[in-house]
Amino acid sequence: xxxxxxxxxxxxxxxxxxxxxxxxxxxxxxxxxxxxxxxxxxxxxxxxxxxxxxxxxxxxxxxxxxxxxxxxxxxxxxxxxxxxxxxxxxxxxxxxxxxxxxxxxxxxxxxxxxxxxxxxxxxxxxxxxxxxxxxxxxxxxxxxxxxxxxxxxxxxxxxxxxxxxxxxxxxxxxxxxxxxxxxxxxxxxxxxxxxxxxxxxxxxxxxxxxxxxxxxxxxxxxxxxxxxxxxxxxxxxxxxxxxxxxxxxxxxxxxxxxxxxxxxxxxxxxxxxxxxxxxxxxxxxxxxxxxxxxxxxxxxxxxxxxxxxxxxxxxxxxxxxxxxxxxxxxxxxxxxxxxxxxxxxxxxxxxxxxxxxxxxxxxxxxxxxxxxxxxxxxxxxxxxx
Amino acid sequence: xxxxxxxxxxxxxxxxxxxxxxxxxxxxxxxxxxxxxxxxxxxxxxxxxxxxxxxxxxxxxxxxxxxxxxxxxxxxxxxxxxxxxxxxxxxxxxxxxxxxxxxxxxxxxxxxxxxxxxxxxxxxxxxxxxxxxxxxxxxxxxxxxxxxxxxxxxxxxxxxxxxxxxxxxxxxxxxxxxxxxxxxxxxxxxxxxxxxxxxxxxxxxxxxxxxxxxxxxxxxxxxxxxxxxxxxxxxxxxxxxxxxxxxxxxxxxxxxxxxxxxxxxxxxxxxxxxxxxxxxxxxxxxxxxxxxxxxxxxxxxxxxxxxxxxxxxxxxxxxxxxxxxxxxxxxxxxxxxxxxxxxxxxxxxxxxxxxxxxxxxxxxxxxxxxxxxxxxxxxxxxxxxxxxxxxxxxxxxxxxxxxxxxxxxxxxxxxxxxxxxxxxxxxxxxxxxxxxxxxxxxxxxxxxxxxxxxxxxxxxxxxxxxxxxxxxxxxxxxxxxxxxxxxxxxxxxxxxxxxxxxxxxxxxxxxxxxxxxxxxxxx
Ligand SMILES: Cc1cc2nc3c(=O)[nH]c(=O)nc-3n(C[C@H](O)[C@H](O)[C@H](O)COP(=O)(O)OP(=O)(O)OC[C@H]3O[C@@H](n4cnc5c(N)ncnc54)[C@H](O)[C@@H]3O)c2cc1C
Ligand SMILES: Cc1cc2nc3c(=O)[nH]c(=O)nc-3n(C[C@H](O)[C@H](O)[C@H](O)COP(=O)(O)OP(=O)(O)OC[C@H]3O[C@@H](n4cnc5c(N)ncnc54)[C@H](O)[C@@H]3O)c2cc1C
Numbered sequence: 001x002x003x004x005x006x007x008x009x010x011x012x013x014x015x016x017x018x019x020x021x022x023x024x025x026x027x028x029x030x031x032x033x034x035x036x037x038x039x040x041x042x043x044x045x046x047x048x049x050x051x052x053x054x055x056x057x058x059x060x061x062x063x064x065x066x067x068x069x070x071x072x073x074x075x076x077x078x079x080x081x082x083x084x085x086x087x088x089x090x091x092x093x094x095x096x097x098x099x100x101x102x103x104x105x106x107x108x109x110x111x112x113x114x115x116x117x118x119x120x121x122x123x124x125x126x127x128x129x130x131x132x133x134x135x136x137x138x139x140x141x142x143x144x145x146x147x148x149x150x151x152x153x154x155x156x157x158x159x160x161x162x163x164x165x166x167x168x169x170x171x172x173x174x175x176x177x178x179x180x181x182x183x184x185x186x187x188x189x190x191x192x193x194x195x196x197x198x199x200x201x202x203x204x205x206x207x208x209x210x211x212x213x214x215x216x217x218x219x220x221x222x223x224x225x226x227x228x229x230x231x232x233x234x235x236x237x238x239x240x241x242x243x244x245x246x247x248x249x250x251x252x253x254x255x256x257x258x259x260x261x262x263x264x265x266x267x268x269x270x271x272x273x274x275x276x277x278x279x280x281x282x283x284x285x286x287x288x289x290x291x292x293x294x295x296x297x298x299x300x301x302x303x304x305x306x307x308x309x310x311x312x313x314x315x316x317x318x319x320x321x322x323x324x325x326x327x328x329x330x331x332x333x334x335x336x337x338x339x340x341x342x343x344x345x346x347x348x349x350x351x352x353x354x355x356x357x358x359x360x361x362x363x364x365x366x367x368x369x370x371x372x373x374x375x376x377x378x379x380x381x382x383x384x385x
Numbered sequence: 386x387x388x389x390x391x392x393x394x395x396x397x398x399x400x401x402x403x404x405x406x407x408x409x410x411x412x413x414x415x416x417x418x419x420x421x422x423x424x425x426x427x428x429x430x431x432x433x434x435x436x437x438x439x440x441x442x443x444x445x446x447x448x449x450x451x452x453x454x455x456x457x458x459x460x461x462x463x464x465x466x467x468x469x470x471x472x473x474x475x476x477x478x479x480x481x482x483x484x485x486x487x488x489x490x491x492x493x494x495x496x497x498x499x500x501x502x503x504x505x506x507x508x509x510x511x512x513x514x515x516x517x518x519x520x521x522x523x524x525x526x527x528x529x530x531x532x533x534x535x536x537x538x539x540x541x542x543x544x545x546x547x548x549x550x551x552x553x554x555x556x557x558x559x560x561x562x563x564x565x566x567x568x569x570x571x572x573x574x575x576x577x578x579x580x581x582x583x584x585x586x587x588x589x590x591x592x593x594x595x596x597x598x599x600x601x602x603x604x605x606x607x608x609x610x611x612x613x614x615x616x617x618x619x620x621x622x623x624x625x626x627x628x629x630x631x632x633x634x635x636x637x638x639x640x641x642x643x644x645x646x647x648x649x650x651x652x653x654x655x656x657x658x659x660x661x662x663x664x665x666x667x668x669x670x671x672x673x674x675x676x677x678x679x680x681x682x683x684x685x686x687x688x689x690x691x692x693x694x695x696x697x698x699x700x701x702x703x704x705x706x707x708x709x710x711x712x713x714x715x716x717x718x719x720x721x722x723x724x725x726x727x728x729x730x731x732x733x734x735x736x737x738x739x740x741x742x743x744x745x746x747x748x749x750x751x752x753x754x755x756x757x758x759x760x761x762x763x764x765x766x767x768x769x770x771x772x773x774x775x776x777x778x779x780x781x782x783x784x785x786x787x788x789x790x791x792x793x794x795x796x797x798x799x800x801x802x803x804x805x806x807x808x809x810x811x812x813x814x815x816x817x818x819x820x821x822x823x824x825x826x827x828x829x830x831x832x833x834x835x836x837x838x839x840x841x842x843x844x845x846x847x848x849x850x851x852x853x854x855x856x857x858x859x860x861x862x863x864x865x866x867x868x869x870x871x872x873x874x875x876x877x878x879x880x881x882x883x884x885x886x887x888x889x890x891x892x893x894x895x896x897x898x899x900x901x902x903x904x905x906x907x908x
Contacts, residue, residue: 038834039834039837042834046836046837156832170831170833171833232848233847269843286707287512289512293888297890299887306883307883308882310880310882311883313846313877
């Protein structure tokens with residue numbers, strides 16, 4: 001006879017998104033059980049980079065989320081212990097030619113209308129911000145709102161700071177959803193027991209589609225592989241998050257060409273992180289020397305001093321993406337009681353707090369901080385409006 | 386590319402102009418290069434020139450394959466047949482080895498063969514290309530820093546990268562004067578230097594007796610050999626012992642040497658603390674219970690100026706793990722490669738021999754190397770596999786493997802060893818992560834395995850990539866239940882300069898195929 005346990009909310013997934021959902025639900029006074037088949041931050045969160053970026057986002061619903069989340073992160077930085085390594089270091093996007101700089105300027109102007117702070121930096125002032133940057137760059141933009149956090153610690157401390165209202169059920173895989181009259185979701189089944197709650201949150205990241213299927217609903221979350229290169233520990237030689245404008249130029253021009261800029265950033269512990277690639281190759285874990293080549297070439301082009309620095313490891317992860325590159329956040333009308341909080345692709349660390357806040361608001365009946373229509377989980381159904 | 390002094394840089398590859406799919410030559414070609422396309426792959430690349438790699442390379446070459454033998458060190462021989470660089474002028478390096486003649490024989494065969502022995506080649510990655518051939522990416526130069534990266538291609542790959550020493554931390558283990566037991570042996574063999582004058586040898590595993598007897602024979606005082614296991618478990622498998630008389634004889638030779646030098650051996654005991662301010666001055670040796678928990682009140686102080694400590698060896702398999710080879714858990718809690726009866730891994734075209742498949746000593750390594758070399762030659766030359774030709778080798782291998790498993794089981798760390806760690810003992814030396822922080826991550830932050838402990842504490846993220854602390858972290862994370870063997874997942878077998886990675890272009894890599902676009906962009 002399986003044992004039973006009851007709480008107000010069950011969150012499936014102990015990644016940064018699940019942790020933020022649990023955190024804000026607990027702050028709202030709810031009792032929460034977080035279930036994960038692995039351990040805290042063992043999924044994509046443990047393979048991400050921790051950039052909290054507004055600089056790379058087009059005006060639109062994702063940028064709106066990012067701006068709200070950025071504000072929440074500054075507030076969390078005061079509440080969470082310093083081990084989360086929050087740093088409001090700012091981003092620097094550089095251009096190596098007039099075309100690139102022009103595209104940046106146009107992009108920055110549109111972003112500013114949406115609430116982003118962006119300052120143009122002329123070529124001869126770039127080295128004030130980044131002394132080791134390659135010579136000869138045309139100019140760039142400084143984004144003071146870009147920040148950084150250590151993702152695994154962020155997930156762990158979000159859970160910990162939520163206190164006794166959050167219970168962890170680790171090493172337990174959800175194998176089925178419990179439903180009641182009218183198809184309403186009322187809990188989950190794991191290998192050893194049943195857990196009961198009137199609300200179940202799908203924060204299963206890249207595996208969110210499989211989880212949705214357990215509830216009989218369609219949510220096409222797919223994996224997008226990314227590699228990150230990690231160097232030996234160094235003194236601070238990279239101060240901001242630095243990347244090249246080609247990416248923004250590519251976005252702005254609508255070109256279908258491959259995008260090859262690498263984000264270079266230092267970390268408090270010393271290593272420089274260089275990330276990250278994007279490929280659609282399913283869950284393939286084989287090392288790609290082509291990707292390593294591109295990341296290293298991009299980083300050494302920006303910072304020639306890194307040439308002699310050694311990479312000590314590389315890791316990879318699978319970003320959860322949905323076809324329109326927006327996450328699914330909010331209640332699922334097809335399965336009452338089920339809420340989704342997954343599909344954040346390459347921005348889940350950044351977007352976790354606002355996602356948690358939205359989910360908590362939906363459960364307590366509070367007003368969500370923005371219009372949820374673009375994120376509605378049923379939008380991929382053929383018949384959806 | 387750096388070649389050893391005895392082999393000129395552009396030695397001929399025996400299958401001169403033949404393409405990747407047909408190799409018809411049967412004898413090594415002694416003449417210098419005769420128009421072979423410079424980028425033609427070898428038949429076989431062997432990584433590691435220890436007992437296993439040497440045997441595999443010469444066996445394959447003698448049967449007609451073109452072979453490149455890569456090793457990071459400047460000499461052949463691996464860990465066992467370490468010997469001083471010629472400049473040291475050692476007259477009789479063989480005095481420190483039993484079985485030197487087997488090595489001398491392999492070296493003679495190597496010199497007579499057409500094998501390209503590429504010394505100073507640190508292989509950082511091996512890649513299976515879309516056409517089925519292998520590329521070994523290597524850094525060159527004595528310390529791997531020379532900026533002449535090499536790319537060696539071949540139709541088949543034999544991994545014979547040996548093992549590295551396993552360490553379990555204890556209070557004081559970072560003091561100068563504490564050295565690895567195998568490392569002390571290696572220092573003695575290659576440089577003829579001792580780590581101290583009075584050296585306690587401790588840890589677990591058959592290597593300890595060998596190390597103590599060499600140190601004592603070289604003039605050091607060895608106040609004690611401290612072995613955490615009992616030897617009782619050997620006795621539970623009498624068959625494996627009886628069929629391996631040479632192994633038993635080897636142990637007797639070491640034991641006799643210890644008696645001669647009056648070295649006491651303490652079983653079921655461990656060094657649970659090291660004392661000293663600037664370097665080792667003494668150690669505390671405690672009795673252990675069956676689970677390796679130190680027994681209260683049994684601690685005894687022994688004066689010494691060095692401690693040589695090790696808990697057996699861990700197969701060095703990251704190159705194979707990175708390409709997806711299946712592993713198997715060994716009885717001592719380490720991971721080895723899962724190999725079939727003919728030494729092939731789960732990834733077709735990748736063979737392994739020696740310690741990579743489980744630690745078993747130089748003779749087993751040699752046998753497996755020879756077997757792999759013959760099997761690979763038969764496969765590539767399209768000869769029907771003649772079962773009979775390798776039957777003897779396979780029987781010998783199986784017999785020695787059975788013995789290795791008995792040894793491995795006898796020296797598996799007991800779950801109670803973590804009891805000798807205090808909260809402020811650094812477990813990860815690279816990142817300076819003490820045991821207390823790891824315990825906290827497990828108790829309060831939801832880490833439950835080596836990976837999540839690493840993510841939450843940085844233990845294992847540093848320079849050595851968890852080679853030093855992997856076992857300890859896995860044991861702490863498992864909280865007393867059987868720990869998962871550390872995954873040996875290190876995509877770079879050695880650190881690689883970014884300029885080397887940046888220069889890697891045009892590699893025929895599946896990920897660059899048009900249907901799987903690669904587009905690094907900010908995340
Ligand atoms: C290389 C790379 C770099 C990145 N860089 C950044 C960056 O700089 N900034 C940024 O914001 N984002 C970045 N990301 C993206 C970010 O990592 C993800 O968006 C984010 O981690 C997703 O978090 P999550 O909580 O949704 O998913 P996860 O962390 O994957 O958590 C989901 C959890 O659900 C569990 N689970 C799944 N199915 C079940 C089940 N049936 N039962 C129980 N548990 C289950 C899993 O075990 C997992 O722990 C990067 C990603 C990659 C791969
Ligand atoms: C420190 C140490 C000391 C030892 N001392 C003894 C002893 O005293 N007595 C005893 O009986 N046994 C000893 N052993 C065990 C001994 O290693 C084996 O019995 C035997 O050497 C196994 O042969 P092998 O060919 O499998 O590996 P090894 O002899 O270890 O050979 C592996 C070779 O691979 C090379 N290599 C590894 N990785 C790479 C790479 N990425 N790129 C290029 N080259 C690489 C290494 O340089 C090495 O030469 C010791 C082992 C270790 C680790």
